[in-house]
Amino acid sequence: MTKLLQTLMDGFAVGSLYGLIALGYTMVYGILQFINFAHSDVFMVGAWVSFLVAVGLVGPTASSDPSIASALLVLLIAMLGCGTLGFTIERLAYRPLRRAPRLNVLITAIGVSLFIENLCQLKWLFGAMPQPMPRLLPDRPLFALAGVNVNLLDVIVIGTAAALMLLLNWIVFGTKLGRGMRAVSFNPQVAALMGVPVNRIISFTFIIGSCAAAAAGFLFACKYITLQQPAHETWIRLGLKAFVAAVVGGIGNIRGAMLGGLLIGLIEFFGAAYLWPNLRDVYVFTLLIAVLLLRPSGILGKPVAEKV
Amino acid sequence: MNPTAEHRVERPRIGASAAVDLATQARELRPPLARTCLDSLWPALLGVAFAAVMHFGVQPAVGPFRTNVLMNIGINVILAVSLNIVNGFTGQFSIGHAGFMAVGGYTAAAITYYTSFHFWGDALVHGGVLSGLPANGWFTAGDALFVGACLAGGLFAAVAGYLVGLPSLRLRGDYLAIVTLGFGEIVRVLLQQSRPEIPFLAEDIQGMSLIDKATSLGGALGFSGVPFYTTLFWVWLFVAATLLVAFRLKRSSYGRAFLSIREDEIAAEAMGIPLTRFKVRAFVLAAFFAGIAGGLFAHEIGTSLNPRELGFLKSFDIIIMVVLGGMGSISGAALAACILTILPEALRDPPHVWPVALAAIALLLLLRRRSGLRAALVLSLVTAALEAVRALAVWQGVNLADYRMVLYALSLIVMMILRPQGLFGVREIWDYRPRRRRRPAASTE
Numbered sequence: 001m002t003k004l005l006q007t008l009m010d011g012f013a014v015g016s017l018y019g020l021i022a023l024g025y026t027m028v029y030g031i032l033q034f035i036n037f038a039h040s041d042v043f044m045v046g047a048w049v050s051f052l053v054a055v056g057l058v059g060p061t062a063s064s065d066p067s068i069a070s071a072l073l074v075l076l077i078a079m080l081g082c083g084t085l086g087f088t089i090e091r092l093a094y095r096p097l098r099r100a101p102r103l104n105v106l107i108t109a110i111g112v113s114l115f116i117e118n119l120c121q122l123k124w125l126f127g128a129m130p131q132p133m134p135r136l137l138p139d140r141p142l143f144a145l146a147g148v149n150v151n152l153l154d155v156i157v158i159g160t161a162a163a164l165m166l167l168l169n170w171i172v173f174g175t176k177l178g179r180g181m182r183a184v185s186f187n188p189q190v191a192a193l194m195g196v197p198v199n200r201i202i203s204f205t206f207i208i209g210s211c212a213a214a215a216a217g218f219l220f221a222c223k224y225i226t227l228q229q230p231a232h233e234t235w236i237r238l239g240l241k242a243f244v245a246a247v248v249g250g251i252g253n254i255r256g257a258m259l260g261g262l263l264i265g266l267i268e269f270f271g272a273a274y275l276w277p278n279l280r281d282v283y284v285f286t287l288l289i290a291v292l293l294l295r296p297s298g299i300l301g302k303p304v305a306e307k308v
Numbered sequence: 309m310n311p312t313a314e315h316r317v318e319r320p321r322i323g324a325s326a327a328v329d330l331a332t333q334a335r336e337l338r339p340p341l342a343r344t345c346l347d348s349l350w351p352a353l354l355g356v357a358f359a360a361v362m363h364f365g366v367q368p369a370v371g372p373f374r375t376n377v378l379m380n381i382g383i384n385v386i387l388a389v390s391l392n393i394v395n396g397f398t399g400q401f402s403i404g405h406a407g408f409m410a411v412g413g414y415t416a417a418a419i420t421y422y423t424s425f426h427f428w429g430d431a432l433v434h435g436g437v438l439s440g441l442p443a444n445g446w447f448t449a450g451d452a453l454f455v456g457a458c459l460a461g462g463l464f465a466a467v468a469g470y471l472v473g474l475p476s477l478r479l480r481g482d483y484l485a486i487v488t489l490g491f492g493e494i495v496r497v498l499l500q501q502s503r504p505e506i507p508f509l510a511e512d513i514q515g516m517s518l519i520d521k522a523t524s525l526g527g528a529l530g531f532s533g534v535p536f537y538t539t540l541f542w543v544w545l546f547v548a549a550t551l552l553v554a555f556r557l558k559r560s561s562y563g564r565a566f567l568s569i570r571e572d573e574i575a576a577e578a579m580g581i582p583l584t585r586f587k588v589r590a591f592v593l594a595a596f597f598a599g600i601a602g603g604l605f606a607h608e609i610g611t612s613l614n615p616r617e618l619g620f621l622k623s624f625d626i627i628i629m630v631v632l633g634g635m636g637s638i639s640g641a642a643l644a645a646c647i648l649t650i651l652p653e654a655l656r657d658p659p660h661v662w663p664v665a666l667a668a669i670a671l672l673l674l675l676r677r678r679s680g681l682r683a684a685l686v687l688s689l690v691t692a693a694l695e696a697v698r699a700l701a702v703w704q705g706v707n708l709a710d711y712r713m714v715l716y717a718l719s720l721i722v723m724m725i726l727r728p729q730g731l732f733g734v735r736e737i738w739d740y741r742p743r744r745r746r747r748p749a750a751s752t753e
Contacts, residue, residue: 035482093721100728102482103401107631108724110624115717122710231713233619240493240620247486281497285490293475296483 005148007273008266013154013223015265016161020216021242022249022257023168024086024209030185030252031205034102037109038089040239041116042082042210044230046217048126050078051227054134071136075218079211085116086210087203095199113236120230128229133221157219164215165258171208172254181205185252237281241268244288250301259300263287351555355548363438363541375540376610377653382543383601383608384645386550388629389638390597393554395627396636396734397563398590399570400477401485405598406622407492410499410615411468412461412599414525417534417606417613419457421506422513422521424535427453429510433535440539454537458546458603465599466592468495473591477584492620499615500528508533530614531606538607546604550597554638557593566590570636628720634730639737644730651719655712660698665691 021043028036053074093112097105120126137156141149172178180201183191192198220238221227228234241264249260264284271283291298339347367375391405424431427449434450435441444450476487504527507513513521525531557563565586568576577583606613629648633640669687672680697715701707732739 029482033482035485093725096725097728100724103395103631103635104724104728107628108721110628111717111720111724113717115714115721118713118717122714233616233621236620240489244486244490247483276501278501279497282494285494288490289476289487292479292483292487296479 002147003273005146007269009148009150009154011266011269012262013157013265014269015245015262016158016165017216017220017223017261018238018242018245018264019258019261020161020164020212020219021239022246022261023165023212023254025243026246026249026251026254026257027181027205027209029246030254031181031188031202032094032105034105034109035243036209037106037239038112038116039209039213040236040242041113041120041230042086042089043213043217043220043239043242044235045085045116045120046078046082046210046214047221047227048120048217048230049081049214050074050218050221051131051133052126053077054136054221058134058136068137071222074136075215078214078218082210082214082217083207086206086213090203090206095202117231117235126230128231130229130232131227133225133227135222135225137222153223157223160215160219164212168208168212168254177201177204241281241284244284248288248291248298250298253298253300256298256300260298263299351552352548355545355552358548359541359544362544363539367540376608377649378540379538379543379604379608380611381646381649382540382547383604384626384629384649385547385642386597386601386604387626388633388641388645389550389554390594390601391626392630392633392636392638392641393557393566393597394590394594395630396634396641397558397566397570398587399635400587400590401482402488402591402594403485403620403623403627404472404488404490404492404495405594405626406618406620407488407495408465408469408595408598409602409605409622410492410495410618411595411602412458412465413602413606413613413618414461414499414531415464415599416457416461416603417531418521418525419460420454420537420607421531421534422516423453423457424450425510425513431508431533431535433537435537438539438541439537450535450537454535454607455542458542458600458607461603461606462596462599465602466596469592469595470588473588473595474584477587477591489620489623492623496615496619499525499618502527504529506531506533526613528615530612530617532612534606534613536607536609538604538609543604546600550600551638551642553593553597558638562586562589567636632720632723632730634732634734636734637730637732637736640730640732640735643732643737652712652716655715661694662691 021039024039024042025036028034028039054070057070057074089112093108094105097108121128137153139151139153142152142155143150170178172181180191180196181204183194183196184198184201188198191201242261245260245264246257247260248263249256249258264287267283267287268280272280275283362378366378370378387405387409391402394400394402421431424434428434433439433441434444434448435454436444436446436448436451438447439451439454472488472491476484476491479487502523502525506524506526507516516524558567565576565581568579568581569583569586573583602618605611611617625648629644630641632648633642633644665687669684672684672687701711
């Protein structure tokens with residue numbers, strides 16, 4: 001029982017991060033129909049910017065009482081930075097290829113990904129060494145449930161992710177901008193004829209997705225302390241799993257991305273806890289293949305479903 | 309003659325007599341048997357000759373480091389040309405090619421390593437001249453073992469391709485890409501979980517069961533101790549074989565079926581091509597050659613057969629080669645593989661590019677005259693930019709080696725934006741003739 005609850009808790013915490021990253025993949029796929037491989041690097045940049053700002057604010061080893069205000073500031077700056085990055089990527093690399101075959105866009109995305117990784121790895125940027133994140137968020141056992149300590153940090157991570165997802169859900173389904181996004185994903189030509197500024201909507205989509213990735217990066221850095229160097233494969237692998245989450249939930253569907261993220265997190269941790277601990281990635285990708293073979297459009301995706 | 313044909317005697321006979329004429333004509337025109345054999349064999353002979361020249365002529369001349377680069381080029385050519393069968397010919401998008409390479413490489417490595425102990429009690433190279441050991445004669449049991457292991461690796465990879473392809477090739481476009489990506493990752497993780505310790509004493513190995521051997525593959529540290537059989541001869545022999553198969557395939561009815569699937573699946577199906585079956589065939593063929601490339605890679609000196617080396621980044625590298633060369637262009641894929649293997653090496657210590665560029669521009673202008681102007685202009689601009697970067701780096705005292713991956717990625721993006729169809733599009737290098745000769749108009753119809 002203890003193990004079950006513990007696994008559930010871990011799975012939810014990681015799953016909500018996957019969900020946050022998956023949002024970026026799924027929104028871009030919904031609108032432009034291509035896999036934005038550079039999204040995992042936006043996530044990485046989010047984590048690293050958080051680290052740099054945090055070190056600047058509270059020093060490399062913040063042993064004193066962490067303050068919520070500084071954490072919020074760090075999160076805000078990370079989101080701002082990544083939003084700019086996402087906008088720039090779209091403007092410079094993807095927009096010239098709007099009419100090109102999708103494979104070209106995909107290769108460009110891989111190129112952008114390599115570019116960001118290796119640029120960030122340079123000495124004058126983030127450097128090529130793993131770094132420890134200073135403690136920004138309070139972490140103490142909040143209460144015990146059936147022998148399991150529920151940590152404040154996990155609650156903050158899950159809570160922040162849930163709040164951001166709700167915010168995003170509201171943006172997409174409750175605002176004019178969101179209606180534009182849904183219209184463009186439904187049919188860009190008709191949307192343009194109806195007066196939807198397609199390019200601006202696409203830019204906004206990238207900015208919003210990148211902000212979500214930045215938040216995920218910040219939460220990831222706070223939870224897992226050690227930041228691997230920018231070109232380390234951990235980042236791409238996390239991004240890939242988030243993408244798997246988007247596909248499993250039904251790509252193009254933002255609620256599906258959230259659901260898929262949680263599902264992937266749970267599968268990963270339950271598999272690791274109850275089967276072989278070393279085969280985490282295998283569970284994730286087996287689930288992916290199974291879902292694709294049985295229900296190619298994903299759990300929530302329907303051919304006629306409203307997509308963003 | 310069947311009765312219906314007799315019936316048709318009354319009808320206008322133009323078609324029938326024309327057919328008879330054509331048949332006799334064809335019989336008269338059929339070349340002698342020896343000529344036919346020579347026609348179909350000369351590319352193979354040329355391949356062997358080329359491999360021999362690489363081995364005996366080029367290898368001693370360039371030294372060990374460049375020999376290694378040349379071997380890497382060959383292996384990448386095999387990978388790119390084979391992936392081109394799936395991505396370029398058939399238009400399916402596979403991003404798990406390195407997974408097949410890993411399957412083939414580990415199979416071949418395990419076969420050579422463990423069988424060597426049974427035969428000779430050690431895992432040293434027991435090859436002949438073709439493996440760089442002149443004392444043992446030309447072609448020895450060791451060479452046979454190595455070639456057999458590579459072929460077995462190819463077969464294993466082909467079987468893996470069949471198993472992955474059969475269910476997943478019903479999916480379209482990006483979904484197929486994702487499944488192949490997932491497959492590649494699963495292969496990598498499983499290989500990382502294999503037993504890390506590899507026994508190196510003959511008596512230990514002779515006591516192991518087959519299952520034990522098949523699961524002792526070195527884990528995350530990689531399979532070390534594989535004998536270095538791979539030489540320029542073997543690499544370029546397999547390159548020749550791959551190219552031969554690819555070119556013949558492109559002209560065969562199978563190849564045309566693949567191309568038609570790429571152009572329009574619905575139309576291809578309407579023409580009676582079973583889509584899934586043909587896609588699986590393309591996939592299996594590509595996986596086979598990827599497996600062979602893996603086998604060559606596993607036995608190469610200076611490489612480490614390591615699950616991390618064969619992850620999705622390697623798959624991406626291969627795709628980049630195919631797209632850069634032009635989807636469906638065999639010569640383009642091969643050339644792109646050469647360029648992209650040399651480029652990161654060259655960017656370590658960038659040499660002056662202007663002499664080569666100048667020669668290329670002169671050649672372009674000479675051969676293609678006015679139509680070569682634009683290409684020449686682009687080439688000169690690129691050269692100027694490269695030289696400027698180089699001069700800037702020298703002036704500022706920056707070590708360009710630190711920036712090589714950044715430059716590589718940047719050139720990839722720029723290439724995709726400026727020339728999305730790749731170097732040659734769907735055509736081959738020699739389709740760009742010096743001067744396009746007008747063919748005489750067809751005499752009939």
